[in-house]
Amino acid sequence: MLNVNELEIRHKKYKRKLYTPYFKISMLIVAVVALISVFYYNYYSGIKPEVNKQAVKQPLIVEKNEVKPLKIKTEENNTTDKKINSEVVIAQKGEQKIEPKEESTIKQKRVILSPSLDFMHNIKSENLAYYRDEKSSEPKKRQKKELVKKKHKVVKKIEKRKKAAITADKKSSINIQRKDDEKDIKDVIKRFKTNHNPALSLFVAKKYYKLGVYDKAYNYALLTNEINNNIEASWIIFSQSLVKMNKKDKAIKTLKEYIAYSNSSRAKQLLDEILSGKFK
Amino acid sequence: MKPSIYEDSRDVFLDTVNAKDYVQLDRVSNIYQSLKDSIAKPLKMVLLYGKPGTGKSMFLSKLYQTLLSSQKVCLYKTPILDESEFFKTLAQDLYSMTYSGELNFTQFMKIVENQNINEDVMPLIMLDEAQLYSSSLMEKIRLLSDTRKVKFLIALHKTEKEDLIAKEHFQTRIWESIRLENASAYELKIYIQKKLMKANCIDTASMFSQKSITLIHKLTDGNYRDTNKLIYTLFDIYVYYINNKPNKIKGNEISPSIIEMSAIHTGLINA
Numbered sequence: 167m168l169n170v171n172e173l174e175i176r177h178k179k180y181k182r183k184l185y186t187p188y189f190k191i192s193m194l195i196v197a198v199v200a201l202i203s204v205f206y207y208n209y210y211s212g213i214k215p216e217v218n219k220q221a222v223k224q225p226l227i228v229e230k231n232e233v234k235p236l237k238i239k240t241e242e243n244n245t246t247d248k249k250i251n252s253e254v255v256i257a258q259k260g261e262q263k264i265e266p267k268e269e270s271t272i273k274q275k276r277v278i279l280s281p282s283l284d285f286m287h288n289i290k291s292e293n294l295a296y297y298r299d300e301k302s303s304e305p306k307k308r309q310k311k312e313l314v315k316k317k318h319k320v321v322k323k324i325e326k327r328k329k330a331a332i333t334a335d336k337k338s339s340i341n342i343q344r345k346d347d348e349k350d351i352k353d354v355i356k357r358f359k360t361n362h363n364p365a366l367s368l369f370v371a372k373k374y375y376k377l378g379v380y381d382k383a384y385n386y387a388l389l390t391n392e393i394n395n396n397i398e399a400s401w402i403i404f405s406q407s408l409v410k411m412n413k414k415d416k417a418i419k420t421l422k423e424y425i426a427y428s429n430s431s432r433a434k435q436l437l438d439e440i441l442s443g444k445f446k
Numbered sequence: 447m448k449p450s451i452y453e454d455s456r457d458v459f460l461d462t463v464n465a466k467d468y469v470q471l472d473r474v475s476n477i478y479q480s481l482k483d484s485i486a487k488p489l490k491m492v493l494l495y496g497k498p499g500t501g502k503s504m505f506l507s508k509l510y511q512t513l514l515s516s517q518k519v520c521l522y523k524t525p526i527l528d529e530s531e532f533f534k535t536l537a538q539d540l541y542s543m544t545y546s547g548e549l550n551f552t553q554f555m556k557i558v559e560n561q562n563i564n565e566d567v568m569p570l571i572m573l574d575e576a577q578l579y580s581s582s583l584m585e586k587i588r589l590l591s592d593t594r595k596v597k598f599l600i601a602l603h604k605t606e607k608e609d610l611i612a613k614e615h616f617q618t619r620i621w622e623s624i625r626l627e628n629a630s631a632y633e634l635k636i637y638i639q640k641k642l643m644k645a646n647c648i649d650t651a652s653m654f655s656q657k658s659i660t661l662i663h664k665l666t667d668g669n670y671r672d673t674n675k676l677i678y679t680l681f682d683i684y685v686y687y688i689n690n691k692p693n694k695i696k697g698n699e700i701s702p703s704i705i706e707m708s709a710i711h712t713g714l715i716n717a
Contacts, residue, residue: 168679168711170686177707180717 347377364393364400371403380410398430405433409440449688455650456681458641459674463503463523465511469640471633474501477624481509484622485570485599490591494601496626499671502601505626506572509599518569525578532583540569540596551586558595568597577602628668635659637670638677650681658700665709672714679708 351373358366371386387404390397401424408417421437424430439445458467484492496502503523510521520539526532533554537543541557563569573579579587591598629637635654642651654662666672683704687694695701709715 168682168686170683170690170707173683173707173711176710176717177703180706180710180715183717 347373351377362393364390364397367393368397368400368403371400371407375403375407375410378410380407383407384411396428398428398432401428401430401433402436405436405440406445409445414440449685451647451649452681452684452688454645455642455647456678456685458645458647459678459681461671461674461678463507465504465507467641467644468504468508469637469644471629471636471640473633477626478505478508481505481599481624482512484624485509485513485597487622488568488594489622490594490597491588492597492599493623494599494626495603495623497628497669498603499669500626500628501670502626503574504670506574506599506601510572513570517567519572520569521572521574523574525573525575527578527580527583529583529586536571536596540571551589555590555593558590558593561595563595568595570597570599572599572601574601575603576600629663629670629673630668631660631663634663634666634668634673638662638673653698653700655699658702658705661702661705665705665714672712675712676705676708676714679711680704683707 351370354366354370354373357363358370367386367390371383371390373383374380374386375383383403384407387400387407390400391404394400401420405417405421405424408414408420418437418440421433421440425433425437436445481492481494494502494505506521506523510519513519518540520536522535526535530548530550533551534545534549537545537549537554537557541561543557573587576584587598587600590596635656638654638659639651642648662673662676666676680700684695687704706715710717
């Protein structure tokens with residue numbers, strides 16, 4: 167007897183088995199078609215937004231161009247502030263002559279300083295709204311007024327700082343600078359002791375000469391000559407130190423010897439000056 | 447439709463070799479006629495070959511039934527593998543000689559040679575499934591055919607081995623070889639419908655549409671034996687459904703699902 171029920175089950179399995187590859191292929195085709203459609207959709211839809219982005223970006227770029235110099239100006243503003251600060255510090259050291267220059271440069275930079283840090287703050291807070299509003303004349307005027315006010319404030323601040331610097335400068339003495347020079351000289355001497363570079367000893371000699379410590383200037387010029395006797399400046403400092411130490415004859419003698427040896431024009435000039443009494 | 451119609455239709459396709467069930471198809475009729483003509487010719491041997499299920503046995507049966515009235519014909523559907531038994535059977539059937547003891551080939555040859563037989567009415571021995579005979583016996587059959595006192599019609603499967611037999615033993619002696627092939631879809635439709643109509647199953651015969659025939663042909667490759675088995679199972683399922691699940695029988699056409707189920711059952715579909 168035929169077992170039809172079992173046969174039906176087997177038939178169902180057979181059908182499933184038969185259609186599985188077709189199902190898989192159709193699924194694969196559907197997947198491929200879906201992928202292709204997604205790809206093309208992304209491809210074509212990807213172009214449009216780009217165009218839109220460009221369209222949107224273009225005004226932004228223009229705005230950025232407008233902003234950039236502003237930024238630079240603000241940076242300049244900062245740098246001027248920094249400069250002012252540094253100059254104030256220098257002024258504290260006693261360089262009073264710089265002051266008018268500073269004022270003039272500040273004045274020049276004042277003209278360049280159109281937007282301030284507050285203006286940047288406005289950009290951050292208002293973003294594009296600012297640029298939209300920029301087209302209207304009233305906000306512009308307001309901003310200009312604000313800017314002028316801010317400029318005045320900044321100028322006042324700078325003037326106050328300068329005044330303070332001038333007063334401080336009056337109080338300060340030259341000793342401070344000398345101390346620094348001596349400290350510098352000590353550092354150079356240390357370096358000279360380690361490497362015996364004649365350039366260093368010459369530097370020390372020149373410094374001491376400038377500071378009026380002629381005996382030390384004489385000693386270091388002599389050391390320089392011992393290391394290298396062809397350095398003209400060393401001989402000059404050596405001779406000048408001798409003159410300052412009231413050893414004019416020795417200086418003349420030394421210079422003559424050096425001129426005979428090197429035929430140095432500068433040495434000749436110094437010799438003439440010593441002999442004529444111009445250099446004392 | 448009554449269950450008995452399906453039962454009758456089912457029984458039509460029982461795999462039996464009966465000359466009455468022979469279905470006359472155009473191509474088969476032509477082959478049959480050419481085979482009859484070959485038998486009529488003074489040939490020593492005729493070879494009928496083809497794949498299993500192509501209708502060789504049915505051919506032999508039909509030819510046997512046809513020739514029986516006109517000449518001496520012996521049909522051996524199953525091979526007689528013992529030589530003595532084979533010769534004794536031939537002596538009995540051809541010459542009505544009964545041997546109780548052994549009958550070897552030499553003895554049988556003497557009997558055959560002593561027969562005064564007219565060449566026009568040479569007795570015909572039909573050997574079905576001849577591929578099962580041994581080579582030595584086939585060689586003796588060849589020698590017997592050389593006496594021109596007996597004619598052989600040998601039916602065998604068309605395989606490489608059978609080809610060799612045909613070539614080596616009978617190449618020079620076979621004057622006619624007829625090849626049977628599977629049916630085409632069209633022939634199969636006619637075969638099925640004719641078979642059913644012969645049994646007065648006209649309703650079921652009309653159920654076979656071209657679509658269902660195509661499917662059956664695809665499954666059976668036009669092999670008659672496989673087709674018989676498939677349709678037998680098909681109607682068996684119909685009998686079950688009409689008795690148990692009548693709602694499963696829909697429309698007036700043979701359901702492809704039931705054809706496939708039949709193919710699964712008969713092993714034509716590996717499921």
